[in-house]
Amino acid sequence: MPQLNATGPDSPSDAVLAARLALSATATGGEAMSDVEFFAWLDERRPQHHQEVRRTSFAKLSGWQFDAETGDLAHRSGRFFSVRGLRVRTDFGPVAEWSQPIIRQPEIGILGLAVREINGVLHCLMQAKAEPGNVNGVQLSPTVQATKSNYTRVHGGSAVPYLECFREPWQRGHRVLADVLQSEQGSWFFCKRNRNMVVEVGPEVEAREDFCWLTLRQLHALLRYENLVNMDSRTVLSCLPDWQHGPGPSPALHSDVAIRNWITTQQSEREVATELVPLREIESEGWHVGEDRIAHERGLYFSIVPVDVSSGRREVASWSQPLLEPHGLGVVAMLVRVIDGVPHCLMHARVEPGYLDVIELGPTVQCTPENYAHLPASARPRFLDLVERARPERILFDTVLSEEGGRFLDAQSRYLIVAADDDGLDDIPADYQWMTLRQLGELLKYSHYVNVQARTLVVALRSVPELTPQLPDVRETVTVAAATDEGAARADRR
Amino acid sequence: MPQLNATGPDSPSDAVLAARLALSATATGGEAMSDVEFFAWLDERRPQHHQEVRRTSFAKLSGWQFDAETGDLAHRSGRFFSVRGLRVRTDFGPVAEWSQPIIRQPEIGILGLAVREINGVLHCLMQAKAEPGNVNGVQLSPTVQATKSNYTRVHGGSAVPYLECFREPWQRGHRVLADVLQSEQGSWFFCKRNRNMVVEVGPEVEAREDFCWLTLRQLHALLRYENLVNMDSRTVLSCLPDWQHGPGPSPALHSDVAIRNWITTQQSEREVATELVPLREIESEGWHVGEDRIAHERGLYFSIVPVDVSSGRREVASWSQPLLEPHGLGVVAMLVRVIDGVPHCLMHARVEPGYLDVIELGPTVQCTPENYAHLPASARPRFLDLVERARPERILFDTVLSEEGGRFLDAQSRYLIVAADDDGLDDIPADYQWMTLRQLGELLKYSHYVNVQARTLVVALRSVPELTPQLPDVRETVTVAAATDEGAARADRR
Numbered sequence: 006m007p008q009l010n011a012t013g014p015d016s017p018s019d020a021v022l023a024a025r026l027a028l029s030a031t032a033t034g035g036e037a038m039s040d041v042e043f044f045a046w047l048d049e050r051r052p053q054h055h056q057e058v059r060r061t062s063f064a065k066l067s068g069w070q071f072d073a074e075t076g077d078l079a080h081r082s083g084r085f086f087s088v089r090g091l092r093v094r095t096d097f098g099p100v101a102e103w104s105q106p107i108i109r110q111p112e113i114g115i116l117g118l119a120v121r122e123i124n125g126v127l128h129c130l131m132q133a134k135a136e137p138g139n140v141n142g143v144q145l146s147p148t149v150q151a152t153k154s155n156y157t158r159v160h161g162g163s164a165v166p167y168l169e170c171f172r173e174p175w176q177r178g179h180r181v182l183a184d185v186l187q188s189e190q191g192s193w194f195f196c197k198r199n200r201n202m203v204v205e206v207g208p209e210v211e212a213r214e215d216f217c218w219l220t221l222r223q224l225h226a227l228l229r230y231e232n233l234v235n236m237d238s239r240t241v242l243s244c245l246p247d248w249q250h251g252p253g254p255s256p257a258l259h260s261d262v263a264i265r266n267w268i269t270t271q272q273s274e275r276e277v278a279t280e281l282v283p284l285r286e287i288e289s290e291g292w293h294v295g296e297d298r299i300a301h302e303r304g305l306y307f308s309i310v311p312v313d314v315s316s317g318r319r320e321v322a323s324w325s326q327p328l329l330e331p332h333g334l335g336v337v338a339m340l341v342r343v344i345d346g347v348p349h350c351l352m353h354a355r356v357e358p359g360y361l362d363v364i365e366l367g368p369t370v371q372c373t374p375e376n377y378a379h380l381p382a383s384a385r386p387r388f389l390d391l392v393e394r395a396r397p398e399r400i401l402f403d404t405v406l407s408e409e410g411g412r413f414l415d416a417q418s419r420y421l422i423v424a425a426d427d428d429g430l431d432d433i434p435a436d437y438q439w440m441t442l443r444q445l446g447e448l449l450k451y452s453h454y455v456n457v458q459a460r461t462l463v464v465a466l467r468s469v470p471e472l473t474p475q476l477p478d479v480r481e482t483v484t485v486a487a488a489t490d491e492g493a494a495r496a497d498r499r
Numbered sequence: 500m501p502q503l504n505a506t507g508p509d510s511p512s513d514a515v516l517a518a519r520l521a522l523s524a525t526a527t528g529g530e531a532m533s534d535v536e537f538f539a540w541l542d543e544r545r546p547q548h549h550q551e552v553r554r555t556s557f558a559k560l561s562g563w564q565f566d567a568e569t570g571d572l573a574h575r576s577g578r579f580f581s582v583r584g585l586r587v588r589t590d591f592g593p594v595a596e597w598s599q600p601i602i603r604q605p606e607i608g609i610l611g612l613a614v615r616e617i618n619g620v621l622h623c624l625m626q627a628k629a630e631p632g633n634v635n636g637v638q639l640s641p642t643v644q645a646t647k648s649n650y651t652r653v654h655g656g657s658a659v660p661y662l663e664c665f666r667e668p669w670q671r672g673h674r675v676l677a678d679v680l681q682s683e684q685g686s687w688f689f690c691k692r693n694r695n696m697v698v699e700v701g702p703e704v705e706a707r708e709d710f711c712w713l714t715l716r717q718l719h720a721l722l723r724y725e726n727l728v729n730m731d732s733r734t735v736l737s738c739l740p741d742w743q744h745g746p747g748p749s750p751a752l753h754s755d756v757a758i759r760n761w762i763t764t765q766q767s768e769r770e771v772a773t774e775l776v777p778l779r780e781i782e783s784e785g786w787h788v789g790e791d792r793i794a795h796e797r798g799l800y801f802s803i804v805p806v807d808v809s810s811g812r813r814e815v816a817s818w819s820q821p822l823l824e825p826h827g828l829g830v831v832a833m834l835v836r837v838i839d840g841v842p843h844c845l846m847h848a849r850v851e852p853g854y855l856d857v858i859e860l861g862p863t864v865q866c867t868p869e870n871y872a873h874l875p876a877s878a879r880p881r882f883l884d885l886v887e888r889a890r891p892e893r894i895l896f897d898t899v900l901s902e903e904g905g906r907f908l909d910a911q912s913r914y915l916i917v918a919a920d921d922d923g924l925d926d927i928p929a930d931y932q933w934m935t936l937r938q939l940g941e942l943l944k945y946s947h948y949v950n951v952q953a954r955t956l957v958v959a960l961r962s963v964p965e966l967t968p969q970l971p972d973v974r975e976t977v978t979v980a981a982a983t984d985e986g987a988a989r990a991d992r993r
């Protein structure tokens with residue numbers, strides 16, 4: 006007869022894990038690499054990863070071609086991704102109907118983060134990785150960042166390091182801390198989702214070249230550097246179990262069921278109809294396929310551009326691919342209000358055409374201001390003025406970060422957390438709602454509730470000292486409960 | 500400054516609600532209507548709802564037509580639903596590639612259940628409702644069962660009774676107990692989802708003609724009658740908060756994160772590509788559009804048939820519509836194993852082409868045995884033999900129930916719960932997993948994890964005395980905590 010273990014809310018196993026994560030987020034001793042050593046290491050890695058990225062024309066794009074019938078841009082192998090047309094009708098936002106190119110990548114990739122205890126403190130295994138679309142070459146990626154094409158070796162490259170930690174982890178004695186499919190940019194991708202996975206490994210896993218172990222405290226500090234912690238790292242870190250809220254009930258403006266009721270109301274009442282169509286069909290609808298770009302006739306939104314990449318270090322030494330180049334710097338901001346000592350985020354139920362199920366929760370503001378220049382003032386994104394005019398002492402986080410450099414060229418957004426004044430925020434529009442970080446952490450266990458931009462801000466929110474609850478001394482909890490926990494971890498290895 | 504309330508795991512509010520639901524599931528006094536009175540009432544309602552359902556030909560189908568270009572069958576108004584073609588490629592199941600007709604109904608309907616305290620016990624407001632596809636005319640539906648076309652009155656019928664309870668419930672002083680989008684049959688519907696909503700109302704809401712108040716104990720007893728509690732009632736009841744598991748950690752074979760890891764693994768590793776195509780295209784692929792049916796060349800699976808309905812009592816007096824008529828009686832069965840006193844269900848990660856995100860969790864067995872007759876023995880559904888050969892004392896639930904009579908004609912399945920022997924069940928295939936009812940209840944708070952057939956069995960599982968945990972006397976808890984709870988309910992009315 007197999008043995009049962011306690012699980013669910015407030016299980017001892019979850020409590021110990023929370024204490025260990027809290028320790029990693031605060032400990033200032035025992036790091037595998039000091040902050041100074043990290044930057045020295047990164048400076049040393051950069052030149053090793055130099056990539057030559059050159060704009061080219063579609064005609065010269067090796068391996069990629071426009072389909073003779075549909076006009077879709079795809080790889081000859083049928084793998085990787087394709088650029089297709091999308092037609093959208095919606096009752097949300099200033100424009101009711103439009104067409105656009107969109108990236109279709111039905112495969113599910115793995116964004117995997119290995120964590121391991123070193124000197125009694127949990128560390129994350131981070132990778133110095135170059136991507137062709139990165140504005141600055143190398144950024145910090147999670148341990149594994151692999152599409153199915155990568156790890157089934159469609160392009161005949163070398164094996165993905167550490168992939169084995171994320172395949173059959175229990176059987177290897179590892180422990181899964183998080184594993185959930187999450188969407189990515191719904192304006193640029195059609196129904197894209199990646200697997201966000203955090204796995205705790207043992208001392209047998211060591212950092213190879215290009216990899217380093219960093220604590221959560223270090224990663225939180227690095228998040229304040231421009232374009233350093235990449236999008237994949239941010240999304241997978243956001244899926245870590247919430248360690249900041251202890252067991253038992255937790256205060257919030259709205260109950261959890263009221264939050265779910267609000268989400269379902271937003272899903273049910275919005276109508277958005279999307280249809281993938283041949284790229285050729287949208288050419289008459291504002292988009293132009295040129296020799297070296299697919300672009301909007303007014304130069305708005307984004308372009309699709311072909312590039313050649315050469316590198317001595319990636320899975321393959323050189324390749325070509327299209328990239329989506331957004332026009333203008335994005336603004337992604339969360340208004341936060343501390344109510345009775347509890348920080349609440351103002352979440353927005355966003356419709357994006359590429360979402361699987363109509364809406365996901367985005368941050369308070371998410372836009373590229375330039376795209377609104379041609380629209381009437383009434384179409385200006387709500388709360389944008391409030392964010393742009395916030396007094397400096399109200400700004401708790403303000404860093405320019407990049408979106409995924411494997412698909413997007415120079416895609417940068419300014420990510421902000423702004424402490425809201427109490428004035429004028431009681432009467433918010435129906436598609437906005439105040440939620441606590443604990444409530445966001447709960448939703449992040451499940452797929453397709455919190456969008457990729459909000460996920461970056463969840464990581465940032467957990468790193469802001471002003472918003473972090475006072476926790477008891479966690480070292481003691483960790484020691485006392487370690488034995489209990491070991492039992493729980495063992496049980497899942499079947 | 501607004502007031503915060505305790506929410507999340509083990510909140511006093513949730514604990515009181517659980518005690519009140521437990522009371523409703525066990526109380527044998529205080530019912531608004533005795534069991535005898537209920538059947539007398541139902542017998543009286545039946546003749547009032549007589550519907551004449553006559554098979555007709557597509558040519559005579561009023562309001563519906565085949566599109567000249569695509570061959571799709573749709574209503575002239577563009578509302579309700581349409582019958583389109585679907586092309587599927589998958590690595591799951593005995594057939595890797597097929598085409599089929601499928602119902603496309605992008606609108607999100609409401610399945611709403613009003614509950615109210617009568618004589619200190621929670622009662623559900625049930626409706627005696629006829630549907631044209633019902634094998635026996637009237638079944639018990641939830642309070643509201645309305646498509647968007649219904650409640651926006653596309654067909655010019657009368658207003659949907661009680662709809663107002665589910666629109667802006669907090670503002671009316673009602674309390675939402677559950678609200679979540681859930682999928683329906685993924686073999687017959689393409690990305691169909693309905694809103695499953697339970698709302699607690701006050702004494703101002705009374706039962707009109709055709710409606711009656713029943714306790715959970717009564718509904719559980721009625722679930723054992725053939726074709727009585729309809730599919731919509733079953734799915735919405737399954738979304739009620741789990742009242743059988745107290746606060747704090749709960750024992751289970753696998754931790755909650757291990758369960759999520761297993762689900763994500765199944766989602767990531769299966770490949771299923773679907774494409775809606777014109778119905779005309781699949782005519783050359785095994786399906787035939789005839790004068791009075793769309794049917795498979797071998798007579799398998801299902802047909803689409805046109806019917807005329809006349810009724811003096813529905814929103815409109817008479818109408819025509821197509822219905823999907825499955826061939827053969829379905830078998831839907833859950834193997835249950837009590838481990839260390841805790842019942843575990845053997846869930847199956849099912850691929851169905853109409854699911855939004857590749858897989859959902861189905862029961863151990865879900866099939867129409869006749870559809871496998873032409874396939875080799877190796878293709879026979881796993882565990883079907885075990886279910887069919889179960890000794891009578893092992894069968895904890897066994898009732899023939901209907902699927903939704905508004906879309907399906909005479910669609911019946913035999914729903915079973917079978918207590919498994921311990922032999923041969925330790926080494927289960929990778930796409931099966933043992934989960935507790937508490938774990939299923941947790942997943943049911945979120946969309947698209949538990950399929951519609953499994954949801955029926957969740958209700959049945961909660962009704963089986965052999966599987967119900969011993970609960971403390973709940974009447975006391977209810978009284979003591981009622982005051983606390985009132986505060987929490989108030990807070991969400993903003």
